[in-house]
Amino acid sequence: MTDVLILGAGYAGIRAAKTLSKFAPQNTTITLVDKNTIHAEKTQLHEVAAGTMPADKITFDIRSILPKSVNFVQAEVKKVNVDAKTVDFVDHDTMAYDYVVVALGFRSESFGLPGADENALPLEDIPSAEKIFETIEAHVANYAKSQDRKDLSIIVAGAGFTGIELLGELTHTVPKLQAKYNTPDIQVTSMEMATRILPMFDESLANYAMEYLQDHGINMMTGTKITKIEPNAVVYGDGESEKRVYGNTIIWTVGVSGSDVIAESGFEQRRNRVVVTDKLNLKEHPEVFIVGDVSAAMDPSSNRPYPTTAQISTREGNLAAKNIASAIQGGALEPFTYESIGTVASLGGADGIAQVGAKQRKYKGFMAKVLKRAVVDKSLFEDANLSTMFKKGRWPL
Secondary structure (H helix, E strand, O other): OEEEEEEOOOHHHHHHHHHHHHHOOOOEEEEEEEOOOEEEOHHHHHHHHHOOOOHHHOEEEHHHHOOOOEEEEEOOEEEEEOOOOEEEEOOOOOEEOOEEEEOOOEEEOOOOOOOHHHHOEEOOOHHHHHHHHHHHHHHHHHHHHHOOHHHHEEEEEOOOHHHHHHHHHHHHHHHHHHHHHOOOOOEEEEEOOOOOOOOOOOHHHHHHHHHHHHHOOEEEEOOOEEEEEEOOEEEEEEOOEEEEEEOOEEEEOOOEEEOOHHHHOOOOOEOOEEEOOOOOEOOOOOOEEEOHHHEEOEEOOOOEEOOOOHHHHHHHHHHHHHHHHHHHOOOOOOOOOOOOOEEEEEOOOOOEEEEEOOOOEEEEOHHHHHHHHHHHHHHHHHHOOHHHHHHHOOOOO
16 A cells, blocks of 8 residues: 655646546555635636635635545645654644655745735635635725725736736726726726746747737836835835835735745755756655645756746646556666647736747737637546536637
8 A cells, every 4th residue: 555645736736636547556645735725726826816806706715626436635834844744734634655755836935025925915725715805806996985096006026927917907907997986087007027028939929929918007117126015005216216106006926935834944055946846756765756836857958947837737737647657566766857838828818928948939919818728627627527618718719
């Protein structure tokens, strides 16, 4: 009997559980552990945060989509004890393992910026996404009483992938809220330290996204170094002087780090990401596989870690499961190889940018949005099942 624990039911964890159920010997016990019973398609959190999609459209019950050979335990991981081959939990008895897949996902990272944790709203899960939209609407509704223009100012700190997709959705939300509450113009401001957005895309596509957002009323402030977050303002440096953008809704999408369980467990890490071998495990503890947002799998072509994306996470989960199944049976382990099938970013209801395929073909506008919807449906099909895709997917257009 071999006991395999999979910690985290995100993209990597669910894929590892499903793949392991296919390839592991029959006397293998597979247990998937997550503190939640609901899986969220986190690549779509920006829609919930902008109020353009209800949370139940991007979530599903974890137990309902697991193979019968996979056990599910709802518990919050506290610490992985690699020497003892056990896992401690906040709300469950300690569990032992022969192999473990650590796939605990990300958390929002403030990088120690003064006031960020206290005064900005992170976007990291369903509750935080719902809180963002509730805050936006509450402030807009309050304007009739307050007459405070800060109630009509939304600031998005960070113009990375998530920030840009959130801004795209807000171009649809803002006019509706303005009409609903009969307010003057609602101002949305994006503040980003880099001078160019979306470096993972061809510059022409990044420029298209920039122009789209500006044409739809977003104040894009690139090359802006944020120095502090106050209760109703984002402070930034302008030469030797200090300036402020005022707003009562401040959203933080600057960056993420891995789960704090990584540091708590004593792993050698940076921003709670652990460098793994090319087999996705630890050299000193080959029974420990680390995948997804807590893994720093190295790209041999650049000698840098692969980025943390859902596409990479699912592939890592898949390979970790195959390697565990092979190890149980005394077989060889395969190295992780990765080639992107493309990148697609939504810019709201019917627009987007895409760079896909071996030739990195470029698309923008409605065709890119079609591709984005196809990506969402494919994810629902692979993470859950066909019936979930039909119930929660984005077809027909």
